[in-house]
Amino acid sequence: xxxxxxxxxxxxxxxxxxxxxKGIARGRAVVVVACSDGxxxxxxxxxxxxxxxxxxxxxxxxxxxxxxNEFENLRxxxxxxxDLRGYSYDRSDVTARGLANAYAQTLGTIFTTESKPxxxxxxxxxxxxxxxxDQVYRLTYDGSVADEHGYVAMGGSAEQITAKLAERWxxxxxLPAALRLAVEALGSDAAAAAAGSGPRTIAPDQLEVxxxxxxxxxxxxxxxxxxxxxxxxxxPGAGAAPAExxxxxxxxxxxxxxEPPA
Amino acid sequence: xxxxxxGRLPAAYLVPGSSSFTExxxxxxxxxxxxxxxxxxxxxxxxxxxxxxxxxxxxxTIVAIVFADGVVMAGDxxxxxxxxxxxxxxxxxxxxxxxSCVGIAGTAGLAIEMVRLFQVELEHFEKxxxxxxxxxGKANRLSAxxxxxxxxxxxxxxxxxxxxxxxxxEQRGRIVSYDVTGGRYEEVDHHAVGSGSVFARxxxxxxxxxxxxxxxxxxxxxxxxxxxADDDSxxxxxxxxxxIWPVVAVVTADGFRRLGDDELGGVVEAVVAGRTGNPGGNxxxxxxxxxxxxxxxxxxxxxxx
Numbered sequence: 229x230x231x232x233x234x235x236x237x238x239x240x241x242x243x244x245x246x247x248x249x250k251g252i253a254r255g256r257a258v259v260v261v262a263c264s265d266g267x268x269x270x271x272x273x274x275x276x277x278x279x280x281x282x283x284x285x286x287x288x289x290x291x292x293x294x295x296x297n298e299f300e301n302l303r304x305x306x307x308x309x310x311d312l313r314g315y316s317y318d319r320s321d322v323t324a325r326g327l328a329n330a331y332a333q334t335l336g337t338i339f340t341t342e343s344k345p346x347x348x349x350x351x352x353x354x355x356x357x358x359x360x361x362d363q364v365y366r367l368t369y370d371g372s373v374a375d376e377h378g379y380v381a382m383g384g385s386a387e388q389i390t391a392k393l394a395e396r397w398x399x400x401x402x403l404p405a406a407l408r409l410a411v412e413a414l415g416s417d418a419a420a421a422a423a424g425s426g427p428r429t430i431a432p433d434q435l436e437v438x439x440x441x442x443x444x445x446x447x448x449x450x451x452x453x454x455x456x457x458x459x460x461x462x463x464p465g466a467g468a469a470p471a472e473x474x475x476x477x478x479x480x481x482x483x484x485x486x487e488p489p490a
Numbered sequence: 491x492x493x494x495x496x497g498r499l500p501a502a503y504l505v506p507g508s509s510s511f512t513e514x515x516x517x518x519x520x521x522x523x524x525x526x527x528x529x530x531x532x533x534x535x536x537x538x539x540x541x542x543x544x545x546x547x548x549x550x551t552i553v554a555i556v557f558a559d560g561v562v563m564a565g566d567x568x569x570x571x572x573x574x575x576x577x578x579x580x581x582x583x584x585x586x587x588x589x590s591c592v593g594i595a596g597t598a599g600l601a602i603e604m605v606r607l608f609q610v611e612l613e614h615f616e617k618x619x620x621x622x623x624x625x626x627g628k629a630n631r632l633s634a635x636x637x638x639x640x641x642x643x644x645x646x647x648x649x650x651x652x653x654x655x656x657x658x659x660e661q662r663g664r665i666v667s668y669d670v671t672g673g674r675y676e677e678v679d680h681h682a683v684g685s686g687s688v689f690a691r692x693x694x695x696x697x698x699x700x701x702x703x704x705x706x707x708x709x710x711x712x713x714x715x716x717x718x719a720d721d722d723s724x725x726x727x728x729x730x731x732x733x734i735w736p737v738v739a740v741v742t743a744d745g746f747r748r749l750g751d752d753e754l755g756g757v758v759e760a761v762v763a764g765r766t767g768n769p770g771g772n773x774x775x776x777x778x779x780x781x782x783x784x785x786x787x788x789x790x791x792x793x794x795x
Contacts, residue, residue, distance in 0.1 A: 283617050304618060305503035311511055311614045316522045333498035
């Protein structure tokens with residue numbers, strides 16, 4: 229009978245964390261950008277069906293990077309949590325903070341007790357009545373929670389993308405400006421930095437974009453399809469200022485679904 | 491709702507499986523579902539005291555009409571408990587999701603709870619599957635919920651909704667009616683449920699025109715509710731003193747829309763003006779001057795003078 233080697237707790241945790249981090253860094257990035265019109269989520273994702281961004285509840289949305297089956301599992305749990313809470317209490321009693329806490333406890337327990345941690349990183353965001361009341365929580369594989377302000381980037385090349393967002397983000401951006409910033413940041417990944425030719429251009433049909441629209445009542449989440457995106461992003465290569473003037477009136481986009489009943 | 495003491499999401503939440511909220515809750519927290527509560531023996535007649543001899547409030551008349559671009563549903567605003575008017579401004583037409591609505595007749599408390607569950611059921615499916623449920627699917631889910639209430643219905647607490655919406659696949663407005671056992675029946679053109687439905691249905695037969703616009707369909711719905719209120723004490727007519735109008739919803743490819751009070755006020759006032767001096771809304775009576783003698787003797791049947 230073989231005697232297992234002794235592994236120190238520090239080493240064990242470090243190995244698990246390295247494993248999870250590597251898995252997360254392999255995938256494409258998701259960025260979350262707060263703006264005056266709401267909260268914008270964007271990711272480079274060619275699939276129309278396998279979403280990285282989705283609706284949880286009226287004012288709460290979810291974005292994730294990492295292993296699809298693991299974050300899909302958490303997303304389903306989040307929708308069940310929110311719907312059950314909203315049904316047994318009231319719709320206004322479903323908050324991003326409550327959900328972020330539940331996710332944190334879940335991820336934390338999995339990280340310490342299971343032999344394989346979840347290779348995921350999540351954002352749970354809630355759009356408030358005013359930009360100051362927006363809540364954006366970032367959760368990592370080990371269950372730690374960070375309360376973010378303004379923007380978040382996670383997944384592959386997160387460092388480069390965060391640097392770009394830090395440089396360009398400012399409070400009070402409108403939706404088209406925030407969207408352009410998000411797409412430009414996604415294009416400023418490690419590959420683009422290595423090429424040294426500035427941000428890559430990403431075609432609208434390669435993007436998965438959704439917004440928690442502050443102006444809507446009840447269900448505020450809506451996806452922006454390729455036609456709406458093309459309108460909001462403007463001609464590729466156009467400067468930020470003229471495009472802003474051109475497309476300032478394009479909100480809400482042409483494929484905006486009807487206002488849901490109150 | 492069982493809560494894990496550690497604060498983590500309970501294991502049941504993380505189990506892959508059904509996209510149905512009702513099925514999930516039935517396994518995980520059955521006590522929050524409407525059908526889960528055990529009732530004491532005896533029917534609803536065992537309730538005593540209070541106005542209306544302890545009868546629970548009943549919701550009454552709902553009408554639904556198909557028109558060219560979708561469907562119109564309208565409900566009066568009265569709830570009755572026995573002989574008492576329990577509420578003057580109850581709402582009995584609800585959005586089920588963006589492209590459908592449900593109107594309720596029967597025991598108001600149970601019906602409203604059922605609609606709430608139905609709304610969550612549709613939204614839950616939409617979020618988990620990333621797709622809208624088909625019209626047939628929605629109608630079947632509601633059918634299952636009504637069947638779940640059969641025990642209570644047999645004790646006198648029946649819920650009979652009518653479901654209507656715009657079928658995105660077939661691109662037309664559709665109406666589905668139910669019986670207390672959950673049997674579901676697709677209705678052609680128009681339908682009415684509730685205590686005043688007999689009178690409303692009679693009116694709808696005369697007022698319905700195929701392929702009209704939303705405006706005519708709304709007018710016909712309000713006229714039919716007037717006829718129901720005229721003959722059924724449990725159906726409330728438009729309340730001109732308090733300015734309480736029926737709830738009218740229009741569902742088209744663009745989604746669910748409830749008509750605002752301003753918009754509806756005009757329609758209601760036109761209906762009231764049309765019925766003044768002509769309470770039956772007889773179209774022939776408008777053409778002939780009111781002072782002309784009725785041709786009653788030749789038309790009257792066996793009624794003794």
